[in-house]
Amino acid sequence: MASANPTAVHEVIVTSPLGLIPRELERFYPAGAYDIPVTGDWSRDEAAMVTEDLRAFLAANRYETVVAHLAAEAPIVKAAVPDAIPTSKERPTSDESLASLTQTLNHATASAPRVPKGRRFSEEMSNVARFQFGEAGLGLVRGASFRGRMPDVRLIREGTQVAMHTGRGMLSLTLRGGAILSQADAYWVEIEDFLPKGNIFAVGVVDAAPEIRPGDEVVVRHQKDVRAVGTARLSGREMVDFRRGEAVHVRHVIEMPP
Known part of the structure; x- marks a missing residue:
């Protein structure tokens, strides 16, 4: 600049x-x-x-x-x-x-106060999160620290990574980040009571947030219990209406105790 x-x-x-x-x-x-x-x-x-x-x-x-x-x-x-x-x-x-x-x-x-770079970067990440997830996305950035260099930046909250900003401009969720969105009832996919061992198919989807579009980051859950996070392959409505086809390309799955 x-x-x-x-x-x-x-x-x-x-x-x-x-x-x-x-x-x-x-x-x-x-x-x-x-x-x-x-x-x-x-x-x-x-x-x-x-x-x-x-x-x-x-x-x-x-x-x-x-x-x-x-x-x-x-x-x-x-x-x-x-x-x-x-x-x-x-x-x-x-x-x-x-x-x-x-x-x-x-x-x-000339007369404008100098904004610390860290604060300005936090504001820009807030804009990214809000654009991607709506107001619920601000929960990912609130109180977060940032590690890395653009475009690859990790968002850390309370010592745990909640998301990763990548070259495609979007925030990729971790399980902790998915839990934050789930608590805000945003970008969720409700599945039957099973632990995903791979990608989620439409036949296993019970319900889905209506705002979901193909390519969106989503959290997969069962009765508020987060099971996985990944990328939507269908819209929220299609996940519910279809009986076949991949609904969510899973990135992280929660590990259940033995």
Whole structure:
């Protein structure tokens, strides 16, 4: 980040057709898998989408200053955020544009308090957890410490790992992390009374949280008793309705006493 006070700056990417992508969420699907070159031409529908997204985003998140370092998107952002400060000079990657960005950011953040890097990183991990699991995800980050270097970061609570941030941008659950989600009644899959010895198939699923989508991290349980964690292969509704097919690709299974 081209700023003398980088922890006071929050980056948000403006792109079509995805809209707005906060920097800490750029590894999430579909942003992390989007490899189609952009043309710089924006349709009216795309411009309207970004305008609506920007207004909603700024209504939910308070910023003292908005800096717009953009190319073809600049007029769209300016229309939605008239007070935004433009910094691009023809091309955003030109030396002149980058120098303008640095100068503007330094001026905008000069009076801002310096946020400790650890606190800022915790805030970004909270954003990841909330985006992935809703408000229940904050339980994974609350009071946690972080070990490792991005993108591979372990989340530790009370000496126990609860999740792992990986290159795909998501938090992968441990059994302890699954228990935290289960207590919040989020992203759970209810199974019959058995200990999984492999992946969970739909025939063994009794019920599932309606918010589950294929690819989501889930906790497998029986009557609140956590049995496993893994990745959903079906939506929550499909797990209940289907009688065959893999429902959860299991990563960790609880060890039962002999």
